[in-house]
Amino acid sequence: MPDDASFVPTARSKARRLADRAAYDEAAVYAILDCALLAHVAYVIDGQPFVTPTAFWREGRTLYWHGSAASRAIRSVHGARVCVTVSHLDGLVLDRSGFHHSVNYRSVMAFGVARVIRDRAELQTVLDRFVDRLYPGRAAEVRPGTVAELKQTMVVAMEIEEASAKTRAKGPAEPMDIDEGWNAWRGVLPVETRLRAPEPDPINGDHATVTPDLALYAEGERLDDVLKRALKG
Amino acid sequence: MPDDASFVPTARSKARRLADRAAYDEAAVYAILDCALLAHVAYVIDGQPFVTPTAFWREGRTLYWHGSAASRAIRSVHGARVCVTVSHLDGLVLDRSGFHHSVNYRSVMAFGVARVIRDRAELQTVLDRFVDRLYPGRAAEVRPGTVAELKQTMVVAMEIEEASAKTRAKGPAEPMDIDEGWNAWRGVLPVETRLRAPEPDPINGDHATVTPDLALYAEGERLDDVLKRALKG
Numbered sequence: 001m002p003d004d005a006s007f008v009p010t011a012r013s014k015a016r017r018l019a020d021r022a023a024y025d026e027a028a029v030y031a032i033l034d035c036a037l038l039a040h041v042a043y044v045i046d047g048q049p050f051v052t053p054t055a056f057w058r059e060g061r062t063l064y065w066h067g068s069a070a071s072r073a074i075r076s077v078h079g080a081r082v083c084v085t086v087s088h089l090d091g092l093v094l095d096r097s098g099f100h101h102s103v104n105y106r107s108v109m110a111f112g113v114a115r116v117i118r119d120r121a122e123l124q125t126v127l128d129r130f131v132d133r134l135y136p137g138r139a140a141e142v143r144p145g146t147v148a149e150l151k152q153t154m155v156v157a158m159e160i161e162e163a164s165a166k167t168r169a170k171g172p173a174e175p176m177d178i179d180e181g182w183n184a185w186r187g188v189l190p191v192e193t194r195l196r197a198p199e200p201d202p203i204n205g206d207h208a209t210v211t212p213d214l215a216l217y218a219e220g221e222r223l224d225d226v227l228k229r230a231l232k233g
Numbered sequence: 234m235p236d237d238a239s240f241v242p243t244a245r246s247k248a249r250r251l252a253d254r255a256a257y258d259e260a261a262v263y264a265i266l267d268c269a270l271l272a273h274v275a276y277v278i279d280g281q282p283f284v285t286p287t288a289f290w291r292e293g294r295t296l297y298w299h300g301s302a303a304s305r306a307i308r309s310v311h312g313a314r315v316c317v318t319v320s321h322l323d324g325l326v327l328d329r330s331g332f333h334h335s336v337n338y339r340s341v342m343a344f345g346v347a348r349v350i351r352d353r354a355e356l357q358t359v360l361d362r363f364v365d366r367l368y369p370g371r372a373a374e375v376r377p378g379t380v381a382e383l384k385q386t387m388v389v390a391m392e393i394e395e396a397s398a399k400t401r402a403k404g405p406a407e408p409m410d411i412d413e414g415w416n417a418w419r420g421v422l423p424v425e426t427r428l429r430a431p432e433p434d435p436i437n438g439d440h441a442t443v444t445p446d447l448a449l450y451a452e453g454e455r456l457d458d459v460l461k462r463a464l465k466g
Binding site: 037051068097107130131144146150153182193195197 | 245249251270271273274275276277280281282283284285286288301303304305314315316317318320322324325327328329330331332334336338340342344360361363364367368371372374375376377378379382383386404405408411412415416417418419420421422423424425426427428429430431432433434436437443444446447450456
């Protein structure tokens with residue numbers, strides 16, 4: 001697929017406002033999805049909206065997430081329309097008027113129809129790919145699922161029908177004449193999510209230090225950077 | 234309200250599984266809400282679920298968020314059922330089987346009916362309270378909204394009808410006999426979100442360093458800690 005492939009926005013995903021913050025091309029959408037671990041999945045049961053946070057990953061135009069076979073968020077979405085939103089908070093933006101306070105962020109809303117994967121062989125394959133997506137090479141190092149474990153697990157796949165990316169990554173807006181005389185601090189308070197030192201389980205014995213599949217996840221690294229690099233690993 | 238006040242879970246919010254991770258008391262729910270800036274709000278338009286990330290805050294049993302008067306996420310929710318989910322990712326949990334990989338997290342799902350605040354006086358009041366909730370004392374330092382600005386802004390209020398908190402905050406599960414012989418690293422890779430150094434706008438002049446209302450937001454502080462302390466400030 002060419003690099004400039006785009007999702008075609010309909011009324012569902014087209015930005016109503018601040019169009020300069022929006023993008024629909026795969027590169028922009030994937031760049032935000034691929035450095036996140038958590039997505040928020042929205043679904044509807046009897047007219048009531050629900051939104052559940054979940055670990056997820058992407059392969060091509062398909063998003064995957066998994067959960068317990070007993071989970072409402074999993075059981076109820078097969079064949080249903082869902083919305084998957086991923087967001088990164090990058091900073092607090094302060095201005096001289098309350099109105100112009102804002103946040104810096106990167107977010108994606110993706111729409112599609114959920115399909116629950118129950119087939120045991122397919123399940124094992126996609127779960128292995130999830131482990132390797134996060135920790136390159138690790139799927140070969142971990143014990144495969146038992147029949148009982150795979151019965152307790154489901155994976156949901158959603159092909160992205162349309163998606164939009166929104167980003168704000170700058171300082172406060174242009175100063176306004178009417179702000180003169182107000183001296184509240186203007187600027188950005190950036191935030192970032194980083195890894196702390198690994199906490200090994202005592203059972204590791206000789207493996208108290210992390211194994212090569214986890215090398216990317218070193219203390220002090222930015223989580224978004226690591227997740228992006230792991231995908232290419 | 235007594236400290237042990239609880240939300241009463243119905244089928245909508247009652248945890249289906251891993252009940253040991255769930256709580257319905259106000260203290261547990263508020264502790265998770267009050268150290269977050271971003272919420273994910275789910276709503277339904279013509280059967281299609283949407284989930285939008287937004288800055289939010291809590292006062293008593295009411296959640297507030299705001300947005301442009303032109304925003305679909307704001308305009309379409311008045312009188313509608315919504316679900317507001319807040320989540321913190323605290324770590325990646327690794328085990329010797331792919332099946333037992335997990336994440337440490339704190340999350341809240343809250344349910345209620347949205348009410349859009351359009352009255353200009355009420356709007357100015359709640360927006361001032363939002364500024365002060367984040368940056369104690371700042372509302373008095375910033376220029377009040379103009380009539381035009383307030384026309385462009387809406388705030389949504391949602392009284393929490395029911396809510397559930399879910400938390401996982403521990404190492405990998407008990408080791409299993411069938412894991413013997415598999416030596417993949419077991420443990421937790423903790424993550425946390427912290428403030429970086431403030432980035433002042435050049436226009437500040439003498440105010441290049443942050444003003445006292447922002448003192449909590451010092452470089453290196455954890456964002457969740459700061460948000461909690463700001464609320465008490």
